[in-house]
Amino acid sequence: MENCRHSNQSGTSAVHKVISDFLYIGSGVALTLKLLGGSVSVGLFLGVLFAVVRYCNICRSVVSGIVSVIRGTPVILQLSVVYFIVPQLWGCKLDIVSTGIIAFGINSSVYVAEILRAGIESLPKGQFEAAYSLGIPPFQMWKDIILPQVVMNIFPALINETVTLLKETALIATIGGMDIMRRSQVIAAGQYEYFVPLCTAAVVYYLLVLSIEFVGRKIEERKTAC
Amino acid sequence: MLRICGVSKSFCGVKILDNVSVEIAESSIFGLAGLSGSGKSTLLRCIQKLETPDSGTIDCDRKVGFMFQDFQLFPHMTVLQNLVYAPALKASAEEKEKCVDKAKIILQDLGIEEKASEYPGTLSGGQKQRVALARSLMIDLDVLLCDEPTSGLDVTTMADVVTLLQSVNQEFGVTIIIASHDLDFLTRISDRIVLLRDGTIATGIYPKQHDDPIGHLKSYYS
Numbered sequence: 001m002e003n004c005r006h007s008n009q010s011g012t013s014a015v016h017k018v019i020s021d022f023l024y025i026g027s028g029v030a031l032t033l034k035l036l037g038g039s040v041s042v043g044l045f046l047g048v049l050f051a052v053v054r055y056c057n058i059c060r061s062v063v064s065g066i067v068s069v070i071r072g073t074p075v076i077l078q079l080s081v082v083y084f085i086v087p088q089l090w091g092c093k094l095d096i097v098s099t100g101i102i103a104f105g106i107n108s109s110v111y112v113a114e115i116l117r118a119g120i121e122s123l124p125k126g127q128f129e130a131a132y133s134l135g136i137p138p139f140q141m142w143k144d145i146i147l148p149q150v151v152m153n154i155f156p157a158l159i160n161e162t163v164t165l166l167k168e169t170a171l172i173a174t175i176g177g178m179d180i181m182r183r184s185q186v187i188a189a190g191q192y193e194y195f196v197p198l199c200t201a202a203v204v205y206y207l208l209v210l211s212i213e214f215v216g217r218k219i220e221e222r223k224t225a226c
Numbered sequence: 227m228l229r230i231c232g233v234s235k236s237f238c239g240v241k242i243l244d245n246v247s248v249e250i251a252e253s254s255i256f257g258l259a260g261l262s263g264s265g266k267s268t269l270l271r272c273i274q275k276l277e278t279p280d281s282g283t284i285d286c287d288r289k290v291g292f293m294f295q296d297f298q299l300f301p302h303m304t305v306l307q308n309l310v311y312a313p314a315l316k317a318s319a320e321e322k323e324k325c326v327d328k329a330k331i332i333l334q335d336l337g338i339e340e341k342a343s344e345y346p347g348t349l350s351g352g353q354k355q356r357v358a359l360a361r362s363l364m365i366d367l368d369v370l371l372c373d374e375p376t377s378g379l380d381v382t383t384m385a386d387v388v389t390l391l392q393s394v395n396q397e398f399g400v401t402i403i404i405a406s407h408d409l410d411f412l413t414r415i416s417d418r419i420v421l422l423r424d425g426t427i428a429t430g431i432y433p434k435q436h437d438d439p440i441g442h443l444k445s446y447y448s
Binding site: 124126127129130132133134135136137140144145148149152 | 274276290291292294296298299300301302311312315361365
């Protein structure tokens, strides 16, 4: 009887513990989503800029150099540069979220630029010529004619890049960001037990990835219906 | 008058146009005949400034529209949006409404008004052709360049295209320059035809003043 009560009590507290650990790890989603949202925006903006500038042969070698260097160095290094070196050079300390958004955003932008380049090159040259023949100015041509078609063509690749970016945000833990990954490590280190915290983090990341894929599929279906 | 003086153009060392000179009268229908690779499309592209000639000049200060062989409609826009987008860019709200009305009238004239809200992907070749023509007509042009306007069309649709281009020429006084290898079509529609062979002008005729224009042009093909 005594033993049974004891095992019931320990079972309840174990469930309690798992739930509280899950909530603790899950509360890191806010930081992960902030980083993801910010860096996707920065990545798209800079990626479009890089791709268009390169296609139009403006400062092509400079942009190609930037793209080459960023693609050729690890994200964790870029994160460290933004967090440790930029403040030394400019004398201003960036918080963890801004650091992450800048580093992940710049890193993502070069991949977005490459995806866009492929998309632009796959578009018939006649689309540019038709726009020129109709007297459409370059800005409107890119905004309303070229990029909407390119984005539709490369949409699956952009979703893929977003998923990659989501997983890369886990590197924010290296500079102390309390995201999903970092929180699971904290719990694991405190309990000397890795299985449950890491599996919990994996489940949370996996659910986020599934959500991104679901939203992407819905947008694609809607666009295809048009 | 549209003057082309000594125009030459090469691609990768291959001469496509070689010292082509021709004058095209205003409000006329001018045919450019020739086999594939004879330089017809390149000459049209030079007139539209899509290509820069290696030498020679093209004297044309008029508004030029281009109807592409593969139409090049904007696939993410409806037929009506394809027509209205360019002319409405710098227009006021009132002018935009006028643009939409004008587009609807043109679509009606071309017999495709019921396709206004459809996307180009859902149209047949002949319908796309009409939309491409309608889009060119929306910008109040003086010169219309047509690259192989009848390629892939059946006989009935081809007859419609002839009627359509003739009415555009007569009603709006638009100069039409047509590049085509279809001699039957060209002799039916053109006031004057020039035949290009290996990038040079082989012969030129006024088909309505000729007994056997097709036979004459064919004799220069070989």
